[in-house]
Amino acid sequence: MKKELICIVCPVGCHLTVDEALNVSGNRCKRGIPYAKKEMTNPERQITSTVRIHSEVFNRLSVKTSAPIPKAKRFDIMRALDEIDLTPPVETGDVIIENVAGTDADIVASRRIEK
Amino acid sequence: MKHFDIAVIGGGAGGLAAAEKADRLGMDVVLLEREPFLGGILNQCIHHGFGLHHYKEELTGPEYAMRAIDDIERSGVTIKTDTTALDYKKLGGRFTIRYTNAEEGERTIEANAVILTSGSYERTAGGIRLPGERPKGVHTAGKAQRYLNIEGYMVGRKVFILGSGDIGLIMARRLTLEGAEVKGVAEIKPHPGGLTRNVVQCLHDFDIPLYLSHTVTDVRGDENLEGITIAEVDDAMQVKEATEKHFEVDTLLLSVGLIPDIATLGDVHYAIDPRTNGAIVDQTYQTTQDGLFAAGNALHIHDLVDFVTEESLRAALQAAAYVKGEVPPREKQVDVVTGETISYALPQRLNGDYLDKSVTFSLRSRHAYEKGTFLIKQRGETIERFKRRFINPAEMEHLVVEGGRIARGSGVEIILEGSS
Numbered sequence: 001m002k003k004e005l006i007c008i009v010c011p012v013g014c015h016l017t018v019d020e021a022l023n024v025s026g027n028r029c030k031r032g033i034p035y036a037k038k039e040m041t042n043p044e045r046q047i048t049s050t051v052r053i054h055s056e057v058f059n060r061l062s063v064k065t066s067a068p069i070p071k072a073k074r075f076d077i078m079r080a081l082d083e084i085d086l087t088p089p090v091e092t093g094d095v096i097i098e099n100v101a102g103t104d105a106d107i108v109a110s111r112r113i114e115k
Numbered sequence: 116m117k118h119f120d121i122a123v124i125g126g127g128a129g130g131l132a133a134a135e136k137a138d139r140l141g142m143d144v145v146l147l148e149r150e151p152f153l154g155g156i157l158n159q160c161i162h163h164g165f166g167l168h169h170y171k172e173e174l175t176g177p178e179y180a181m182r183a184i185d186d187i188e189r190s191g192v193t194i195k196t197d198t199t200a201l202d203y204k205k206l207g208g209r210f211t212i213r214y215t216n217a218e219e220g221e222r223t224i225e226a227n228a229v230i231l232t233s234g235s236y237e238r239t240a241g242g243i244r245l246p247g248e249r250p251k252g253v254h255t256a257g258k259a260q261r262y263l264n265i266e267g268y269m270v271g272r273k274v275f276i277l278g279s280g281d282i283g284l285i286m287a288r289r290l291t292l293e294g295a296e297v298k299g300v301a302e303i304k305p306h307p308g309g310l311t312r313n314v315v316q317c318l319h320d321f322d323i324p325l326y327l328s329h330t331v332t333d334v335r336g337d338e339n340l341e342g343i344t345i346a347e348v349d350d351a352m353q354v355k356e357a358t359e360k361h362f363e364v365d366t367l368l369l370s371v372g373l374i375p376d377i378a379t380l381g382d383v384h385y386a387i388d389p390r391t392n393g394a395i396v397d398q399t400y401q402t403t404q405d406g407l408f409a410a411g412n413a414l415h416i417h418d419l420v421d422f423v424t425e426e427s428l429r430a431a432l433q434a435a436a437y438v439k440g441e442v443p444p445r446e447k448q449v450d451v452v453t454g455e456t457i458s459y460a461l462p463q464r465l466n467g468d469y470l471d472k473s474v475t476f477s478l479r480s481r482h483a484y485e486k487g488t489f490l491i492k493q494r495g496e497t498i499e500r501f502k503r504r505f506i507n508p509a510e511m512e513h514l515v516v517e518g519g520r521i522a523r524g525s526g527v528e529i530i531l532e533g534s535s
């Protein structure tokens with residue numbers, strides 16, 4: 001059976017078709033192929049969110065997963081973020097949580113907050 | 116009074132790019148930003164989807180801003196944050212700009228040219244004549260995004276979203292991840308307003324229903340929002356009878372469009388294009404007021420920050436050329452008109468004595484097409500053609516016409532011949 005998917009790797013949003021043998025068509029670039037295969041077997045997503053920080057300007061520090069994580073772990077990660085309470089300075093890319101929710105991915109800062 | 120070559124108003128992606136570029140071109144530049152931080156709207160857009168064109172990698176909004184902020188901090192630009200530009204005047208070919216901040220109080224500076232990169236504001240409940248009451252709990256989506264991602268508080272627990280633009284879709288996901296129940300998104304048009312990828316990863320991923328061809332017909336609640344009603348609309352956008360659905364919600368978010376923010380003007384007048392709600396500009400991004408340039412969302416609404424950056428770089432290049440006296444006075448004007456299938460194109464006019472330089476047209480199609488050809492015509496003859504695939508009103512197109520191709524004598528017509 002063929003399955004229709006929309007590639008979300010980039011904003012173009014190609015309509016992909018995947019057959020049982022995991023042959024992919026409809027992709028406008030090669031990044032669509034691994035995406036479709038992954039989506040059929042173990043869908044992954046990037047998570048972006050914020051954590052508490054005591055800064056003069058911001059109440060939240062924006063963070064992201066360092067790599068895509070299994071879709072099923074999304075809410076486990078959100079719970080882990082609730083535990084965080086930071087004080088500046090934080091640099092872009094600083095690791096905030098290592099190996100978050102057992103995913104092998106880290107939570108890293110996506111911005112700098114100096115004070 | 117302090118004098119600068121160029122004053123840049125607004126330190127979002129557009130202003131950062133414009134100021135840094137003008138500085139690199141040897142200009143003495145001042146950048147005024149109302150917020151205590153640079154980066155503008157990018158600071159609250161914590162999701163991925165920025166930078167694929169400009170940096171060739173996918174960044175979050177804050178990461179994109181950080182790169183531009185690092186560049187500006189290494190430059191010679193005079194940066195004033197927490198500083199609001201109040202109004203401008205023009206005297207003897209120069210601008211005076213009045214601004215205010217806590218440190219200096221109210222001050223006036225002078226500049227030979229001004230680049231307006233003041234971004235956009237959101238259309239509100241009044242702006243779309245939303246029916247029903249106005250209890251607490253009705254917010255614009257961008258405000259709610261700012262509350263959540265910068266100030267750190269949730270707007271509500273049971274949410275409905277009107278409008279399926281990217282901001283609405285992104286907020287549906289964001290609020291769901293934060294534990295709210297998003298009961299649905301209604302879109303008055305028969306197709307979603309935002310990118311398909313956002314419909315997939317923000318709505319489908321969380322089983323949030325999208326009601327196409329639906330709008331909000333009632334808002335209930337005395338002090339606090341208690342519920343809303345949506346109903347289906349027909350092709351003429353008239354509400355169909357007996358199609359109502361009721362939702363109990365404490366929050367209604369409106370994601371119903373952005374409008375260029377050019378409110379701070381004072382005595383300086385220039386012409387507005389009713390199609391974009393922004394200024395009419397020529398190929399130098401100069402408004403009809405000599406020396407006043409505009410770029411980014413302050414000029415027309417962009418869906419990709421990369422294009423804001425690139426447009427602002429072009430505007431800065433031209434503003435610097437203007438200050439150096441390299442742009443000829445605008446004596447011979449060439450008008451640009453668009454065919455039925457194009458909703459708008461920029462620039463709307465060309466300086467006829469500057470056509471030896473290339474012209475970048477930014478435009479949007481009125482409809483979606485599988486394939487299409489954009490034709491640039493003069494006196495009925497095609498002087499340039501651009502083939503494009505997957506043309507979509509949600510995605511801005513760019514057409515670059517090399518210098519010397521457009522003649523001085525007659526108007527330019529841009530036509531889109533599309534096929535599905």
Ligand SMILES: Cc1cc2nc3c(=O)[nH]c(=O)nc-3n(C[C@H](O)[C@H](O)[C@H](O)COP(=O)(O)OP(=O)(O)OC[C@H]3O[C@@H](n4cnc5c(N)ncnc54)[C@H](O)[C@@H]3O)c2cc1C
Nearest residue numbers: 125127128129149155156164200233234282411412419420
């Ligand atoms: C919710 C949302 C999601 C988006 N998602 C994406 C995406 O996934 N990918 C993508 O590429 N793009 C996305 N965009 C679009 C892109 O981020 C914006 O188009 C771009 O950042 C706008 O930049 P700008 O500099 O024109 O405006 P802004 O960032 O709005 O900057 C304008 C600045 O001017 C300042 N200002 C205004 N008036 C004054 C004054 N009088 N004095 C001093 N300062 C003033 C403001 O404080 C502000 O900082 C998104 C936009 C939004 C709103």
Ligand code: SF4
Nearest residue numbers: 007010013014029032
């Ligand atoms: S296949 Fe390539 S071009 Fe198409 S959406 Fe995926 S990443 Fe983008």
